[in-house]
Amino acid sequence: MQKLTLTRPDDWHLHLRDGAALKAVLPHTVRQFARAIVMPNLKPPVRSLADAAAYRDRIIAAIPAGKQFEPLMTLYLTDNTSPDDIVAAKASEFVKAVKYYPAGATTNSESGVTDIRRCDRVFEAMQQVDMPLLLHGEVTHKDVDVFDREKVFIEQKLIPLKQRFPKLRVVLEHITTSDAVEFVLATNNIAATITPQHLLFNRNMIFKGGIRPHFYCLPILKRETHRQALLQAATSGSPKFFLGTDSAPHTRNSKESSCGCAGCFSALHAMELYAEAFESADALDKLEAFASFYGPDFYQLPRNTEQITLTKTTWRIPDEVPFTEAGLVPLWAGNEMTWQMV
Numbered sequence: 001m002q003k004l005t006l007t008r009p010d011d012w013h014l015h016l017r018d019g020a021a022l023k024a025v026l027p028h029t030v031r032q033f034a035r036a037i038v039m040p041n042l043k044p045p046v047r048s049l050a051d052a053a054a055y056r057d058r059i060i061a062a063i064p065a066g067k068q069f070e071p072l073m074t075l076y077l078t079d080n081t082s083p084d085d086i087v088a089a090k091a092s093e094f095v096k097a098v099k100y101y102p103a104g105a106t107t108n109s110e111s112g113v114t115d116i117r118r119c120d121r122v123f124e125a126m127q128q129v130d131m132p133l134l135l136h137g138e139v140t141h142k143d144v145d146v147f148d149r150e151k152v153f154i155e156q157k158l159i160p161l162k163q164r165f166p167k168l169r170v171v172l173e174h175i176t177t178s179d180a181v182e183f184v185l186a187t188n189n190i191a192a193t194i195t196p197q198h199l200l201f202n203r204n205m206i207f208k209g210g211i212r213p214h215f216y217c218l219p220i221l222k223r224e225t226h227r228q229a230l231l232q233a234a235t236s237g238s239p240k241f242f243l244g245t246d247s248a249p250h251t252r253n254s255k256e257s258s259c260g261c262a263g264c265f266s267a268l269h270a271m272e273l274y275a276e277a278f279e280s281a282d283a284l285d286k287l288e289a290f291a292s293f294y295g296p297d298f299y300q301l302p303r304n305t306e307q308i309t310l311t312k313t314t315w316r317i318p319d320e321v322p323f324t325e326a327g328l329v330p331l332w333a334g335n336e337m338t339w340q341m342v
């Protein structure tokens with residue numbers, strides 16, 4: 001195949017940051033996607049409807065002139081979120097989900113939830129008004145191996161949560177294991193997003209010839225059997241799996257550091273990365289539904305009507321793109337790509 005025309009996709013898990021960083025990264029997402037679920041892990045986080053409204057205004061102000069883009073907002077769940085916050089958010093129409101971060105699990109998660117059971121009154125309200133819950137699905141206990149954090153989260157937190165709130169609609173974000181794939185397939189009212197890095201790479205990539213911080217994200221890349229399970233799920237045609245890049249920009253120096261930040265920047269070339277992954281599984285015909293149909297269907301939003309085109313063209317991912325005071329290294333910088341968005 002030389003040319004791929006798809007309904008314009010949406011990104012169902014995206015970090016846009018704020019200020020100068022927002023202005024630098026947003027045009028990349030706008031080039032590819034019509035809408036995105038915008039993560040609330042700013043400093044301080046987006047906790048209230050007022051925070052979300054103000055952040056949404058800043059995003060809209062940063063959209064390049066003449067371009068269309070709709071930010072879909074999320075609230076950051078804390079130990080102090082109230083059922084009233086949920087009711088107000090639902091009424092706003094622009095807050096589409098609430099995000100759970102276990103305290104300390106990932107970038108800017110210091111204000112996250114200390115014990116998921118503390119939020120049961122909030123989950124009750126979310127189930128009631130049908131507000132989706134988005135999960136960073138990892139436990140943070142120091143004795144749990146970093147490669148087991150997702151599996152243990154499913155066993156210890158998610159299975160009981162789904163038993164308490166079977167109708168609560170959940171997205172297990174950026175899944176990384178066959179355990180997550182199996183759980184999502186077997187459980188009602190739960191879907192999952194899958195990132196390009198978890199479809200393309202296994203954990204060897206983090207250590208190829210030396211330590212490679214630009215392949216470090218959370219949940220961390222897993223072994224090859226898990227990558228294959230994710231690729232199989234994404235290309236299976238199941239509506240439970242859809243696109244969420246988790247594009248998470250950090251300056252080059254904060255990644256190339258003695259204590260480097262977690263996160264891969266993929267907004268520059270997200271659709272090209274997914275196309276490479278789907279082509280590797282001989283499943284380019286499944287890309288459109290994964291990228292453009294199953295996400296809006298889950299969020300009960302209309303599918304987009306415009307189209308995008310990718311062509312078979314060789315190009316090299318740049319070593320760096322402009323960002324803030326320091327540059328930003330795209331995922332898989334220097335690699336030769338074979339698909340390019342027109």
Ligand SMILES: NC(=O)N[C@@H](CC(=O)O)C(=O)O
Nearest residue numbers: 015106107217218248262263
């Ligand atoms: N995925 C990451 O490794 N990092 C994300 C946070 C997150 O999605 O967990 C970030 O905000 O940098």
Ligand SMILES: [Zn+2]
Nearest residue numbers: 106136218219
């Ligand atoms: Zn996360």
Ligand SMILES: [Zn+2]
Nearest residue numbers: 015039246248
């Ligand atoms: Zn994320």
